[in-house]
Amino acid sequence: MILSSSTNTGLQRNLGAMDLTLLGVGAIVGTGIFVLTGTGALLAGPGLSLSFVLAAIACGFAALCYAEFASTVPVSGSIYTYSYATMGEIVAWIVGWDLMLEYGLATSAVAVGWSGYMQSLLSGFSIALPTALSAAPGAVPGVTTWFNLPAFCILLVITALLSIGIRESVRANNIMVFIKLAVVLLFIAVGVGHVKPVNWQPYLPFGYNGVFNAAAIVFFAFIGFDAVTSAAEEVKNPARALPIGIIASLGICAVLYVAVAAVMTGIVPFEKFAGVVDHPVSLALQYAGENWVASFVDLGAIIGMTTVILVMTYAQTRILFAMSRDGLLPKRLSSIHPRFATPFFTTWLVGIVCAFIAALIPLNILAELINIGTLMAFSLIAVAVLVLHKTRPDLPRAFRCPGVPLVPLATIGFCLILMCHLQAKTWIAFSCWLAIGFVVYFGYARRHSLLNSEIGEKR
Numbered sequence: 001m002i003l004s005s006s007t008n009t010g011l012q013r014n015l016g017a018m019d020l021t022l023l024g025v026g027a028i029v030g031t032g033i034f035v036l037t038g039t040g041a042l043l044a045g046p047g048l049s050l051s052f053v054l055a056a057i058a059c060g061f062a063a064l065c066y067a068e069f070a071s072t073v074p075v076s077g078s079i080y081t082y083s084y085a086t087m088g089e090i091v092a093w094i095v096g097w098d099l100m101l102e103y104g105l106a107t108s109a110v111a112v113g114w115s116g117y118m119q120s121l122l123s124g125f126s127i128a129l130p131t132a133l134s135a136a137p138g139a140v141p142g143v144t145t146w147f148n149l150p151a152f153c154i155l156l157v158i159t160a161l162l163s164i165g166i167r168e169s170v171r172a173n174n175i176m177v178f179i180k181l182a183v184v185l186l187f188i189a190v191g192v193g194h195v196k197p198v199n200w201q202p203y204l205p206f207g208y209n210g211v212f213n214a215a216a217i218v219f220f221a222f223i224g225f226d227a228v229t230s231a232a233e234e235v236k237n238p239a240r241a242l243p244i245g246i247i248a249s250l251g252i253c254a255v256l257y258v259a260v261a262a263v264m265t266g267i268v269p270f271e272k273f274a275g276v277v278d279h280p281v282s283l284a285l286q287y288a289g290e291n292w293v294a295s296f297v298d299l300g301a302i303i304g305m306t307t308v309i310l311v312m313t314y315a316q317t318r319i320l321f322a323m324s325r326d327g328l329l330p331k332r333l334s335s336i337h338p339r340f341a342t343p344f345f346t347t348w349l350v351g352i353v354c355a356f357i358a359a360l361i362p363l364n365i366l367a368e369l370i371n372i373g374t375l376m377a378f379s380l381i382a383v384a385v386l387v388l389h390k391t392r393p394d395l396p397r398a399f400r401c402p403g404v405p406l407v408p409l410a411t412i413g414f415c416l417i418l419m420c421h422l423q424a425k426t427w428i429a430f431s432c433w434l435a436i437g438f439v440v441y442f443g444y445a446r447r448h449s450l451l452n453s454e455i456g457e458k459r
Helices: 017-028 031-072 079-087 089-123 149-164 164-195 206-222 225-234 237-266 282-285 291-325 345-358 362-368 370-390 406-420 424-448 450-458
Strands: none
Touching: 017 164, 017 225, 017 237, 017 291, 031 089, 031 206, 031 225, 031 237, 031 282, 031 291, 031 370, 031 406, 079 089, 079 291, 079 370, 089 149, 089 291, 089 345, 089 362, 089 370, 149 291, 149 345, 164 237, 164 282, 164 291, 164 345, 206 370, 206 406, 225 282, 225 362, 282 291, 282 370, 291 345, 370 406, 370 424
């Protein structure tokens, strides 16, 4: 089954290649640069730049696979739709269930990080929230907290914006992307003058194992480029624009990440990041005595995370929209608002659920499952490319993944290597999530899917 791009779903085609590139950059540049660089530095030392290179290579191979599918099967649903078109319903369900975990937790996790930076910025103006409303229960050891109010509120604001329309959302995203890119470039320009090469020695204090451990963690920093494919049915020329948006956004962010990691570890000895990994870029500037630039970086972090929340929430709604349209989830989730031409009900459902998750669950718990879900999804898209090249070699492709089967196999290999460097408890939790997914599939989705209904009618 190969889906047609000509199907009229009620979604409006407003987006171009530049919009998609900025959408991808908006999803990627955020928590990765402003938070995870500190965590990665403690694992890899100055070799963090190499960790980002490894993660970027893994994502780059996956991006080439994504680009082929996005130009061949230009409909909403990202890898879920591609898997449905090549490997059947059960695999597609696993992928969709996996993506619900990835996007849902990523959205909530970034909202928690946004809350931390916002409260830090407000504290500079002597404004403080009540302690009970500053974080999720158990998030701060020794402190009684009940609800992360800022995280809850930002998700509701983003949800309201997305429910009005994608064109309005993209305009807001584009403005915020330009601002945060300017802030990142400002950090690089100012910070490079404070780099001391002695801080890069030894370059690999924990060996290559530390580099791979850090790569498995900072891989989260690249999550987002795949969200570009979720906009397929709202793109003017998807065959051309989608590959450009995917590859361009990933390339831009990879260069920025490596540069920021190199400058940051060149300014501050990596041991200094212990205990302050939630604002490592600001720490580097403060360490260099550039406090005024550090304030701009704090503002840039808030703006950056806002765009990540926007794109991740958007992608989550389109995954549910596609699965509902196929009958695997209730039909209400694929209904379109008559005025705004958006999946209004689904957008608010996703936004409210993610808002409560962000408000009530600590960041460390949210982050545990995100990477393994994404790595699994990237592995499956590579498998789907191999299957499609085998079963439909004659299928017209606006963009063809180069080096098949080597590039898809390399994607699978890189993803499996990084997955092996994740903790055992992450594997256990992920297995439990998949088990729940199988229960839902056989209990509801399989009986209501349009594909099985069509097969039953033919019989």
